[in-house]
Amino acid sequence: MTETFKPGAWERDDPRDELARLRDQVRHLRAQARNRPLIAEAQGILKERYRLPDAEAAFALLQLASQRHNVRLRTLAHAVVRLERPDERAATWFPGRVRHPAPPLESLAIDDASHAHRGAVLGAALSQTLAVTATHMGNVQIGDHTAGGLWMEKHTGLSDDFVDFFGFVGEDGTSCARAAQQVTQVTVRDVATDPVFTEDARRTILEAGSRAAHSVPLVAGGRCVGMVSAHFERPIRDLHGAQLRALEHTGREVGRWLAWYDRTVVLDALEDLHAAARHPEARPARRR
Known part of the structure; x- marks a missing residue:
C-alpha cells in the first residue's frame, strides 16, 4: 500500500x-x-x-x-x-490454603476491597498522598525483597528522565530507600543539601523540578512492601502531625491490602x- x-x-x-x-x-x-x-x-x-x-x-x-x-x-x-x-x-x-477477606481500604474510599485491582489501589494511594501533602508530583513503588529494592509502578507530574532513572531503586542513595529500610516516614526538607542522595540521584530529582520530598512506607507485618512518595517544588518544613497520622494510616491500610493480594x-x-x-x-x- x-x-x-x-x-x-x-x-x-x-x-x-x-x-x-x-x-x-x-x-x-x-x-x-x-x-x-x-x-x-x-x-x-x-x-x-x-x-x-x-x-x-x-x-x-x-x-x-x-x-x-x-x-x-x-x-x-x-x-x-x-x-x-x-x-x-x-x-x-x-492444598489446604485458607482464604481470608480483603482488609478494608477506608482511607481510599474503596468500598469493595476484595475486587479492587492492584493498579487502581496504588493509584488511589498516590492520589490520597498528594491530597494530604498538597502537591501534584509523586510516585508509587512496590518492594522486591529478592532484588533488594523498589520498582516504580505509578507516577504523576515527574519528568521522563526521573521515571527512567528511578525505575528501580536499590537499598541506598535515596530517601525512599531509607524509608524502606527504617520502615518509617522520611521527610527531605531540601533535596539540594540532604546527604541521603547520591549525586546522580540528587541531580535527576532537581532537574525534575523537585526540591523536597516525603516518603511513606506501605507496611504489612512490620516490613515495607511498597512506598508512596510526594515531591514538592520548593523546600518544605516538617509535615504537621495530622498529616503524618493520615499518611501512616493509609500506608498501613494499603500495605495490608497488598500483602492480602499476594496471598x-x-x-x-x-x-x-x-x-x-x-x-x-x-x-x-x-x-x-
Whole structure:
C-alpha cells in the first residue's frame, strides 16, 4: 500500500511529539529488558516442571493466568520463581490454603476491597498522598525483597528522565530507600543539601523540578512492601502531625491490602496456571 504525501505535512508535525514517542519507546524497551530475565527464569521453571515442549508454551500459561486474574506478568513470574514448587500430581498448588477477606481500604474510599485491582489501589494511594501533602508530583513503588529494592509502578507530574532513572531503586542513595529500610516516614526538607542522595540521584530529582520530598512506607507485618512518595517544588518544613497520622494510616491500610493480594489473588492465578498445565487439553494456544 502506498502512502500519499500531503503537502504541508512536515510543517504540521511537531518534533516534540516525535521525541515524546521515541522516549516512550525507550522506556518500554528498558522495562522489557528489566523484566525479561525474570520472565525467562519463570518460563524455564514451568517448562521443566510440567514437561512443556518449549518456552513459548510456558509463556502462554503465564499470559493466560495473568489475563484471567488481572495480575501483572512480572508479579506472576516473580511468584513462580520464589515460591515452593507444587506437587505436579496434586490437583491444587496450595492444598489446604485458607482464604481470608480483603482488609478494608477506608482511607481510599474503596468500598469493595476484595475486587479492587492492584493498579487502581496504588493509584488511589498516590492520589490520597498528594491530597494530604498538597502537591501534584509523586510516585508509587512496590518492594522486591529478592532484588533488594523498589520498582516504580505509578507516577504523576515527574519528568521522563526521573521515571527512567528511578525505575528501580536499590537499598541506598535515596530517601525512599531509607524509608524502606527504617520502615518509617522520611521527610527531605531540601533535596539540594540532604546527604541521603547520591549525586546522580540528587541531580535527576532537581532537574525534575523537585526540591523536597516525603516518603511513606506501605507496611504489612512490620516490613515495607511498597512506598508512596510526594515531591514538592520548593523546600518544605516538617509535615504537621495530622498529616503524618493520615499518611501512616493509609500506608498501613494499603500495605495490608497488598500483602492480602499476594496471598490471595496472586495465588489464585498460580492455582489456575497449575490446573491448566496439568491438563494439556486446557492449555492456551501459543502466541502468534
